[in-house]
Amino acid sequence: MAPRIPMSMGGESLAAEEPPVIDLSGITKPERRREIGRSISEALETWGFFQITNHGVEEALMKKTIEVFTEFFQSPDEEKLSIQRKISGASGITQGYSRPRTDGPALLNATEFLYNVYGPGTKEELGDNTDNRPSQPPSFRSTVEEYVESVDGLALAILGLISESLGLPQTTLPMYTSRAHGVRANYYQPTKDRVEKVFSVYPHTDPSVLTILHTNDLPATQVRKDDRWVQISPVPGAFLVNVGDLTEILSNGRYRSFEHRGLPHETQHRLTIATFIRPLPTTVVEPIPLLIDESHPPLYKSQLYRSYLQGFIRKGLDSRSLIEAAKISIV
Template sequence: MAEVQSVQALASSLAALPPEFVRSEHERPGATTFRGGDAPEIPVIDMAAPESAARVAEAAAEWGLFQVVNHGVPAAAVAELQRVGREFFALPQEEKARYAMDASSGKMEGYGSKLQKDLEGKKAWADFFFHNVAPPAMVNHDIWPSHPAGYRYAEANEEYCKHMQRLAWKLFEHLSTALGLDGGAMWEAFGGDELVFLHKINFYPPCPEPELTLGVAPHTDMSTFTVLVPNDVQGLQVFKDGHWYDVKYVPDALIIHIGDQIEILSNGRYKAVLHRTTVDKDRTRMSWPVFVEPPPEHVVGPHPQLVTDGSPAKYKAKKFKDYRHCKINKLPM
């Protein structure tokens, strides 16, 4: 059984924040979060409304992040996904460790924590569990826990993934047509039915000094986009116009993050959102993102119809696995 250092286990024994978690002053959420009364409204889009396509494209260009309601994903499917996630993190540490990520294999799947230091020598206040849910050829059910009951069954993960695939098609269609492309252009450009859906559970336990640390440091997602379900504990923040803004909890909404691959394919017309996660002093924050990614060998670059003499390509075409390697290892793109 692999040994996993867990923020969850560490948090239960702390009265003060260890120095390796204390961020530099320019990153501390207590000092850098916008607290004015005139914060701009982060878009909340009704997917059943006639103007939803235009609003999705506008939000992707302006914010890189938006929330969707009336999205067609049943509340029961979301609730079941959250139930098994909460129950997994309630298991004894030794049980969770059975599913530990094997960093030496180079694979992203499994249970782990953010206790690796970043470039500034800091650690993040989070544990996580990753695994693929589609396509079938990339799913390893041995990674999926046998407890809690229901985790491996369709209603908790595979059924939820089917809803994610339908929503992904609709979002890609809206984003494609707003660029003057065929409605199926993005879906096909990113791999079509071979698109990879990677499910993650983020766990941010209560923190003795939350104003000094972060659950996840500022970053953009390397995916095409990410569909995130939060619980009701505030934590997600987005950077815009020089400020960090809270993404307020909207019951029954899904949060959509535009990722690097859509920015690349759109030749910069849509923006990957810079975001980070804060933590709470008294309550556990959890979130359930699904990352929608091209297959590893798939090449992504600016769409040929969006490259002209007046708008030359701003990004290099790369296999997704090579892009991921460069980003994870902070190498030149």
């Protein structure tokens, strides 16, 4: 991909280069699979991000998913506020709709959020605590469930490739993940005021193993590389993929979790749908033992994923502070 002309945003200069676009076609053919694995490894070592095409998720389903989320966010406040965020039973997971609490008209123009858990393992992990999902439009739940199940299969394929790129069996990273996935939709109101917290998703890294992002194709996702912000141009029909803090820990630092942020578009509503592939709360997260030897001692502490996630909830979106605190101090 040819470099793009640098742009400025919020008084900052943006870098011209972008994370690569990787074609997954031919993934079952051994030589092609090795080529894809090398491309992913290089992308993760350099960017922590990449886009994927020919991923197997039906274009019609992707489009329908954007439509039902958009229709939900454009529904009356009464409908959205009926499923405000709350803790879902004994799971401790907070699900539902939210937007920043501010005074005056800023509330109406704020970025809105919706977070729920979906996927094949949802009932096992949460039981029947799914009442804080939207019921409108009528096709919302069935569409999102179908979408997340399809993304679940894609995630397993990507995790297999990442495992192999680390010299591990392709089943390795999938063993550290739950089949219940957090799905967070962000609905950005159009505005030129991209600095205010009420309009943006602040710089952060993800408390996940893998994040798979679907958007309505408006650019405003940025990743920090070499102390410069890089704006990613969405490829129609592609997913944007990044590794989270847990992959940095599991890989013992080979694949780093890169800081990123989300901003609104100046003239159009922007929608992003992030599917977080994460461990079970009781999973012990530490560098994978097969990657540890005398020359490669563990660089990160061992802890339950539940503890790591609670730390993320306490700190909020705070750059790389949480993953940096997970490192073992070397005296």
